[in-house]
Amino acid sequence: MALADDPADGSGDTVGVEQHPGAGDQLELFPLEASETPAAPEPAADVVDAPTPTFADAAAQTLEDLRARLPLGTWLVSRVVEPHYTLLAVRSEVAVAGQTMRWDETLCRTMVGQGGARLVADVSAVPDYADRRMGRVFGVRGYTGVPLLGPGDQLLGTVCGLSRDPLDTDGFGVRSWLRVMEQHAGWLSGLLSAELAELPAQRTADHRVAQQRGDDLTGLADRRGWGFLLQREEQRAHAYAAPSGVLLLDLGATRSVGPVRRAAAAAASALAGRGSVVRLDGRQLGVLCTADDQRELRATADAVQSAVLASGCMFTSGWAVREPADGLPGAWRQAERRLMSVRRAPATA
The missing domain is CATH 3.30.70.270 (Reverse transcriptase/Diguanylate cyclase domain)
Structure with missing residues (x-):
């Protein structure tokens, strides 16, 4: 992931450009406060040091933690086995665990497969996201998501948050937030990989x-x-x-x-x-x-x-x-x- 560096003199507003590794093109812009120094994320480490939970328990705990940090209306942990995208854990009033849709109709497909941004303030303003059926079904405007990866970077699923309103990213700690998401995703990826291997x-x-x-x-x-x-x-x-x-x-x-x-x-x-x-x-x-x-x-x-x-x-x-x-x-x-x-x-x- 690459993000634009803050100006060396620390003056004025800066713009963070969130990209996938190797995505190449600029994708989505987020104003950041010039004085903002991304704090180290509060670790899901408190969790990692505890006795190893099941993947299901960890997924539920992850969604509770992410919702507490960024109160979007919907938080999802999914499993991807093409052509299906299946919801395994849900914190939402519009989605339920076990719900499925085609993987190629999801916002996460854009994030994973087309080098899309991992945090999008307004999906209606980004064509690759606006075209996905998932956004229309759930009435999504704001989106954030990261992949769950197994051995050899095999795609196992995703963690994502959805909002019916555009995200207000003024002063938003984009880099800090994505570190938190990625830390949770890494934890879930390890647990899911281990359970699938069994x-x-x-x-x-x-x-x-x-x-x-x-x-x-x-x-x-x-x-x-x-x-x-x-x-x-x-x-x-x-x-x-x-x-x-x-x-x-x-x-x-x-x-x-x-x-x-x-x-x-x-x-x-x-x-x-x-x-x-x-x-x-x-x-x-x-x-x-x-x-x-x-x-x-x-x-x-x-x-x-x-x-x-x-x-x-x-x-x-x-x-x-x-x-x-x-x-x-x-x-x-x-x-x-x-x-x-x-x-x-x-x-x-």
Whole structure:
């Protein structure tokens, strides 16, 4: 981040230019008092030295602290898994946790992806911000936001504040304020990265629990285990906006358990720990697929079907991605509808 330096003689008003690293172009101007010496931010350090909280608790604490320092009407912590932008923590009268919108419609997309300013006095005066649907939905005039970054600067989400009125930046300590925002964002980024890294081990443990309620002939989890797995993954979706989907494989009129075992082994191998295979009934397998992003999720479902075909098993299938409004139960219903549609297709052709 680059900011214009104060004049060496300390006279007159100065203008701070807030930019992203490498953004290059001047973006937004904020008058600063010439005598202002940016104070070191009150550390979220009091918090950092305390016992490590969960990401959810830290997000709530961050929003309370930021709202106390700058009382904007709306404060948000979001998770970004393209194409979705999901609100994980909210302090607002116009937004709720779990609400989603397209990432490319958000003000934060401009801040992150187009080198936009991290504090904008009036978004209606800055075309790249004024064009975003998020600003119109929430009636936003003032905006401040910073990204949450994981290992390798992977974008995990954002922290942002929204105001229905333009921000009065006269005498505003822009540099000090952004340091506070970035300090909180760094804290949240570390906690979120650590918790996301734990998800594969959690899923493995869940799979073992589900297998205890298993099908005796195949050793696979049964419908009770399937319900348990969907419930647990739905909890992760609410906590982290973790992508997931349901793939149903119908093996047709198989007369022995051999093809079921072979298909299940092929599917599990293709999943490579990114989900679970369950026997839903005599001839139908349910595959819960998980991934870090939507493209990987689709690729995983395709890999499972290719592996089952390569094992010599014929099947019909139905696939659905979890959508925030319907959850995994809705994805299961959608996959069943698609499977039934494929089954009926030859008879209606």
